[in-house]
Amino acid sequence: MTPPAPSDENLLPAPVLVVEDDPLMRQRLALVLDGLGYAREAITFSQSLGEARAYASNNPLAMALVDLGLPDGNGIELIEELRAQDPSLLILVISAWSTEESILGALRAGATGYVLKERDDLEVSLSIRSVLRGGAPIDPFIARRILALLPVAADHIEPEEPPRPVEAGVLSARESEILELVSQGLTNREIAEQLVISRYTAECHIKRIYRKLAVSSRTRAVNEARQRGLLP
Known part of the structure; x- marks a missing residue:
């Protein structure tokens, strides 16, 4: 069961890029996005880093749902590239990976939020809805891992540079x-x-x-x- 879709189509930032190589997970996410009110033509699916990069280099994006374990590399690389291209892009990681390296790497690269694939469709839908509303959803399991790391990581984490704004006045x-x-x-x-x-x-x-x-x-x-x- 998914939450009721927003009544105003204009509230839904689009287009959406879904980067996921598992066909069953792609089907799940298609149904979740449909439940949120997204039209099929507003969603593009990529099964690899290469496909995602090719699409993103030629098309504007409003939101990206990114898996980390992809056939040709780590989704963290893509997150860094997408964030550099558009600092305002909404990026939600939906992954089975829950290691410290993956979690902190994705968040440092610029992910807006992080949810595990094991969550049911309702929880995934609520995470996407949170991102759309300006939130930064973190899976409860991951949040606990991050809190446990803070005392150790605090002495080693250097301040990050603020996101670079879109260069004013320069049109493609x-x-x-x-x-x-x-x-x-x-x-x-x-x-x-x-x-x-x-x-x-x-x-x-x-x-x-x-x-x-x-x-x-x-x-x-x-x-x-x-x-x-x-x-x-």
């Missing part, structure tokens, strides 16, 4: 292309159809444009871009 080629279409008055759906991408991907690009230009509306984005010489 795709973002510039989408901003041009926005300036022509096209809706998100029309932009998606013209560029042959999903509406969720178009919306995510536009949100990143807003952040980079420090604006909150389409009109202001166009005006700001023209003042900066990013649009004719």
Whole structure:
């Protein structure tokens, strides 16, 4: 049984990347996300680091659900890369690994939260919901392990540098292309159809444009871009 899905589709950050090589776990997560209200086209599944990197390098993301034990490497590497690309990205580890090295490594790499695969669908759903609401869910078993480590780890952990913000005003080629279409008055759906991408991907690009230009509306984005010489 899963919690009732949010009534407002706009509350669900998308697209979502699920990095998981186990087909049964992919099926579980698909059902959990469906129960939260996610449309199938808002979710992309990758079975390896290579697939995930290829997708993330060409598509914006709002949330990533990442396993650590992948066929071609450790998911911690991917977490570091995703966090560097977008400091605001929501990243939840869903893994069977519960070693100190895995837990602390994932959290230091930039994971927003960490839940074990052994938890039932309701607990996994609640963890994802917590991330969506700005929380940082930690599996109770893992929380106890971390608390037990604190007295020993405190003398060895160096302060981490704060996340690097998205570089203001620097638009990617795709973002510039989408901003041009926005300036022509096209809706998100029309932009998606013209560029042959999903509406969720178009919306995510536009949100990143807003952040980079420090604006909150389409009109202001166009005006700001023209003042900066990013649009004719």
